[in-house]
Amino acid sequence: MTSAALPPSASVTVRVPAKINLELLVGPPGADGYHPLATVFHAVNLFDEVTVTAAEEWGLSVSGPQSLGVPVDGTNLAAKAAQALAERAGVDEPVHIAIRKDIPVAGGMAGGSADAAATLVACDHLWGLGTTKQELEEIAGGLGSDVAFLLSGGTAMGSGRGEILAPVLARGTYHWVLALSEGGLSTPAVYAECDRLRGSVAVPDPVPTPEMMQALRSGDARALGAALQNDLQAAALSLMPALTDVIDAGLEFGAVGGIVSGSGPTVAFLCEDTESALDLAVALTASGAVQDVRRATGPAHGAHVIGGPRPG
Ligand SMILES: C[C@](O)(CO)[C@H](O)COP(=O)(O)OP(=O)(O)OC[C@H]1O[C@@H](n2ccc(N)nc2=O)[C@H](O)[C@@H]1O
Ligand SMILES: Nc1ncnc2c1ncn2[C@@H]1O[C@H](COP(=O)(O)OP(=O)(O)OP(=O)(O)O)[C@@H](O)[C@H]1O
Numbered sequence: 503m504t505s506a507a508l509p510p511s512a513s514v515t516v517r518v519p520a521k522i523n524l525e526l527l528v529g530p531p532g533a534d535g536y537h538p539l540a541t542v543f544h545a546v547n548l549f550d551e552v553t554v555t556a557a558e559e560w561g562l563s564v565s566g567p568q569s570l571g572v573p574v575d576g577t578n579l580a581a582k583a584a585q586a587l588a589e590r591a592g593v594d595e596p597v598h599i600a601i602r603k604d605i606p607v608a609g610g611m612a613g614g615s616a617d618a619a620a621t622l623v624a625c626d627h628l629w630g631l632g633t634t635k636q637e638l639e640e641i642a643g644g645l646g647s648d649v650a651f652l653l654s655g656g657t658a659m660g661s662g663r664g665e666i667l668a669p670v671l672a673r674g675t676y677h678w679v680l681a682l683s684e685g686g687l688s689t690p691a692v693y694a695e696c697d698r699l700r701g702s703v704a705v706p707d708p709v710p711t712p713e714m715m716q717a718l719r720s721g722d723a724r725a726l727g728a729a730l731q732n733d734l735q736a737a738a739l740s741l742m743p744a745l746t747d748v749i750d751a752g753l754e755f756g757a758v759g760g761i762v763s764g765s766g767p768t769v770a771f772l773c774e775d776t777e778s779a780l781d782l783a784v785a786l787t788a789s790g791a792v793q794d795v796r797r798a799t800g801p802a803h804g805a806h807v808i809g810g811p812r813p814g
Contacts, residue, residue: 520798537696623805
């Protein structure tokens with residue numbers, strides 16, 4: 503048990519990115535209900551910020567443009583992350599977790615997972631634990647399939663349930679326009695719809711495609727645009743048919759590729775450069791086909807400290 507050596511106001515702020523799956527190949531569900539994945543995660547510079555502050559008792563608050571519908575009790579993934587690290591390290595030092603949300607909720611961009619990753623990094627710094635990256639990844643894997651990736655960010659391969667990470671050779675900076683939708687999609691519901699649509703058709707184990715690996719090596723936006731692939735897209739479109747019009751509109755307005763992000767409903771459009779991304783964002787907004795539009799670039803760094811006590 504670590505004793506409380508911190509002044510009551512000690513706090514650490516961590517910034518954490520959202521993710522897009524450039525490739526999301528989904529195998530048949532296993533006995534535990536989870537689907538084996540071959541995915542390429544890509545972090546983009548749309549950020550949440552998590553501030554943990556030493557407190558008398560555990561607490562959590564949420565603010566920012568995307569705070570609607572985020573739980574403020576123990577079910578918040580950030581609270582679970584803090585508890586998991588405290589238990590593992592034998593720490594008994596309550597914190598208040600303040601989340602500033604800019605990542606859409608239930609948007610397929612791993613917002614909750616991002617907050618969990620940020621909280622692990624923030625608490626580790628605040629409590630002065632010096633937990634290894636490998637240990638943090640282990641804890642992250644127990645919290646959700648996407649959490650481990652948000653610790654490192656960049657562009658990486660995910661296998662298993664998505665929590666086993668491997669580096670990929672990726673060149674260049676990519677320009678994205680994100681089309682946000684009103685209302686979210688539930689991740690388990692999208693996986694279930696994917697299974698329903700597949701019916702009894704035999705599904706092979708997922709293997710990363712050479713086209714994606716080659717596109718990432720080339721750093722060429724057009725090649726990457728052509729290689730984007732998401733096995734959950736049909737399921738997301740089935741549950742939210744209006745997304746088909748969004749994808750059509752973005753491609754018509756000049757995107758070099760467009761894909762539902764993860765389980766949706768956010769649609770990520772790839773553009774050749776900053777200017778075409780600006781043009782697309784304006785055209786999509788004017789079309790009225792989308793609820794909100796954001797621009798972003800990737801790859802972005804994973805969860806990183808931007809304020810408060812630092813190690814050493
Ligand atoms: C769609 C993705 O965002 C793509 O990266 C992820 O696969 C979802 O990751 P996540 O939200 O962190 O998901 P988890 O919290 O681990 O799981 C939520 C639910 O999604 C489904 N799930 C998730 C991951 C996976 N490989 N197979 C699944 O079937 C399961 O029904 C699970 O109960
Ligand atoms: N910190 C959090 N931020 C947002 N939602 C959270 C958080 N903690 C728990 N939740 C719950 O999790 C649900 C899914 O939220 P989240 O924003 O992570 O979805 P998502 O981005 O579609 O996830 P993924 O892309 O990982 O499948 C929300 O509807 C909310 O009830």
